Amino acid sequence: MGTSTEARASGARGLRDARRLLRYGVSGTTAALVHLLALTALVELLAVRPVTASAMGFGCGLVVSYALQRRWVFATRRRHRRTLPRYLVVVGAGLAVNTLVLLVGTELFSHHYAWVQLAAFVAAPANNYVLNSLWTFR
Secondary structure, eight states: OHHHHHHHHHHHHHHHHHHHHHHHHHHHHHHHHHEEEEEEEEHHOOOOOHHHHHHHHHHHHHHHHHIIIIIIIOOOSSOOOHHHHHHHHHHHHHHHHHHHHHHHIIIIIIOOOHHHHHHHHHHSSSHHHHIIIIITOO
């Protein structure tokens, strides 16, 4: 009988983790769209250089991402004074990767900023999910 109970508990955890991962994907996609919208508007409408515009767009996406992850993905009740600094450490590493990819892709290789940004969006999410799961929102 214990094995059946353990299997149900394991299945419930797996389903909870799958839902959380799906929510993480939705929140990340939403934040990425906000980032890309800000980046495009800044470059195309205000003639801001792509690397600078991307960093500013990253900041816009960061606000959306933190709010969604704290309340919806990880559903923590921990105070902002604990979760926000941890979140910023994790995201700081993501910003460094994003900026490096943009710098190399646009300045060194002269690729279009939009394509380079899409590549940068792939660089950090898995690592950020693990760190946020195990440290930021615990």
